Amino acid sequence: MITALGMAEFKALVRNRTAAVLAFAMPLAMGVYFAAVAGDADAWTFIVALQLLCTMGFTAHMTTTTSLTARRQDHYLKRLRTGLASDAVVLTGVVLPAALLSLAQAVLLVGVSVVAGAPLPGRPDLLLAAIAGGVLASVLAGIATSGLTATAELAQITTTPFFAALLGGGLWVVNSTDARALALPGGAVAELVAAAWGGGGGRLALAGLSLLGWAVAGAALSVRLFRWDARS
Amino acid sequence: MRNPVIDVAALRCRYGDFEAVRGVDLQVHQGELFALLGTNGAGKTTLVETLEGLRAPSAGRVRVLGVDPFRDRAAIRARTGVVLQESGFPPDLTVAEVVRLWRRGDHRAELARLDLAHRRDVRVKQLSGGERRRLDLLLAVLGRPELLFLDEPTTGLDPESRQRTWDVVRGLLAEGTTIVLTTHYLEEAESLAHRLAILHEGEVAVSGAVVDVLAAQPARISFDLPAGLDVLALPMLAGDVVHEPSGRVEVRTRQLQDDLDVLLGWARREGLALARLRAHHASLEDVFHATRQVRVA
Numbered sequence: 001m002i003t004a005l006g007m008a009e010f011k012a013l014v015r016n017r018t019a020a021v022l023a024f025a026m027p028l029a030m031g032v033y034f035a036a037v038a039g040d041a042d043a044w045t046f047i048v049a050l051q052l053l054c055t056m057g058f059t060a061h062m063t064t065t066t067s068l069t070a071r072r073q074d075h076y077l078k079r080l081r082t083g084l085a086s087d088a089v090v091l092t093g094v095v096l097p098a099a100l101l102s103l104a105q106a107v108l109l110v111g112v113s114v115v116a117g118a119p120l121p122g123r124p125d126l127l128l129a130a131i132a133g134g135v136l137a138s139v140l141a142g143i144a145t146s147g148l149t150a151t152a153e154l155a156q157i158t159t160t161p162f163f164a165a166l167l168g169g170g171l172w173v174v175n176s177t178d179a180r181a182l183a184l185p186g187g188a189v190a191e192l193v194a195a196a197w198g199g200g201g202g203r204l205a206l207a208g209l210s211l212l213g214w215a216v217a218g219a220a221l222s223v224r225l226f227r228w229d230a231r232s
Numbered sequence: 233m234r235n236p237v238i239d240v241a242a243l244r245c246r247y248g249d250f251e252a253v254r255g256v257d258l259q260v261h262q263g264e265l266f267a268l269l270g271t272n273g274a275g276k277t278t279l280v281e282t283l284e285g286l287r288a289p290s291a292g293r294v295r296v297l298g299v300d301p302f303r304d305r306a307a308i309r310a311r312t313g314v315v316l317q318e319s320g321f322p323p324d325l326t327v328a329e330v331v332r333l334w335r336r337g338d339h340r341a342e343l344a345r346l347d348l349a350h351r352r353d354v355r356v357k358q359l360s361g362g363e364r365r366r367l368d369l370l371l372a373v374l375g376r377p378e379l380l381f382l383d384e385p386t387t388g389l390d391p392e393s394r395q396r397t398w399d400v401v402r403g404l405l406a407e408g409t410t411i412v413l414t415t416h417y418l419e420e421a422e423s424l425a426h427r428l429a430i431l432h433e434g435e436v437a438v439s440g441a442v443v444d445v446l447a448a449q450p451a452r453i454s455f456d457l458p459a460g461l462d463v464l465a466l467p468m469l470a471g472d473v474v475h476e477p478s479g480r481v482e483v484r485t486r487q488l489q490d491d492l493d494v495l496l497g498w499a500r501r502e503g504l505a506l507a508r509l510r511a512h513h514a515s516l517e518d519v520f521h522a523t524r525q526v527r528v529a
């Protein structure tokens with residue numbers, strides 16, 4: 001049932017031009033652009049972190065928020081609840097395309113960077129942890145954010161804070177040694193990415209805990225804020 | 233007697249400070265169509281959504297197919313079908329894709345039954361309002377449910393679509409399906425329902441078998457009072473005579489045949505024509521309005 005719901009949602013995503021551009025083209029275009037303008041060899045971890053944060057922001061976070069809000073407005077979420085699938089299955093099915101797409105884009109963009117001249121990461125496990133943790137935290141934050149978003153159009157505004165926490169955190173970590181930057185999800189992702197290539201400030205545990213904290217907070221807020229019905 | 237399919241006692245549902253359902257008791261038995269009527273805001277949809285397991289009651293007891301529908305939603309889902317008052321599907325999916333998502337298999341017969349076979353490859357956003365409503369009904373009955381909830385299934389439908397929906401509902405009743413119907417169309421309830429409840433401001437104002445509910449209300453005789461005639465000149469009738477400012481006279485009587493006989497005999501003797509004369513037993517509309525008037529008074 002999760003697969004059927006996910007496929008249906010994927011088709012709906014592909015057929016809606018605005019949503020499709022946001023989810024597919026935007027992060028890929030920006031990621032490829034970053035790889036193309038990379039100047040010296042030291043900058044690669046920064047480029048990869050930016051690429052990953054873009055796909056987490058656009059595809060995992062914004063698409064999750066927009067899809068769930070639009071489906072609630074369509075009264076589709078409520079209709080699904082009258083069917084055979086449990087709440088968890090419905091929710092997972094609807095957010096699955098955005099999550100998988102973001103993971104696929106992350107892998108693709110790292111590949112683009114490698115093709116453009118980036119060295120292979122010395123600790124791929126840390127890169128995978130950054131991707132998995134960042135996408136999970138972004139999707140969960142998207143579920144919670146949709147609870148605060150009345151219409152799909154408003155998602156462009158309500159997703160801004162988390163988006164800023166992603167990109168802002170990433171830029172902060174790259175440009176400073178201030179440990180507070182790791183409290184932001186983007187900071188934690190950028191730290192893990194830097195460490196995957198042998199760089200960073202060696203604050204792996206802090207970065208891991210931060211991403212875990214964002215994921216737990218996202219899940220807890222989702223339980224509290226998420227709404228199935230546009231009316232209530 | 234077997235256990236009721238739906239058993240509700242002292243049910244209350246609250247949204248913040250507002251109590252939408254205020255102590256409702258009702259039972260729905262196997263194989264019957266139970267109609268829930270009421271004005272907008274009477275609490276129908278809140279009540280039905282509680283029965284469907286979509287919201288928890290704030291107080292009282294609810295049993296649907298023997299279980300608590302909110303806590304054990306998974307247990308009743310396979311046995312129930314639901315048409316929500318407002319419902320939708322991703323606008324960019326086709327009819328066939330939505331049907332397949334709901335239940336695998338070949339559903340051509342069902343699509344044809346609801347006149348949607350020729351629309352199977354059309355996207356949901358291109359369907360008319362009536363077609364969308366029929367798709368909704370189709371999904372609700374795909375699994376051949378024992379219990380079907382229909383929340384205003386014919387609102388906004390043209391007469392032909394409404395007739396088609398009624399045919400499907402009658403077919404399901406003939407197969408033994410239990411149906412809970414909410415509707416604004418009183419003639420729909422009168423023609424389909426076995427029993428009904430009229431909700432008013434969150435409470436059951438009237439309930440019972442349709443024939444009993446109708447029999448409890450007086451019949452009506454109405455006509456235009458001939459010009460120049462005082463209402464006191466009318467013959468003695470068993471029913472109550474109401475003279476409306478428009479000049480219309482309405483007699484509410486439990487002895488329709490006798491009063492009509494007296495009235496027509498009097499008019500013939502006096503040589504009077506009673507313009508726009510109507511005589512009829514109480515309709516559900518009369519019951520509905522009487523309920524509201526009593527409550528408002």
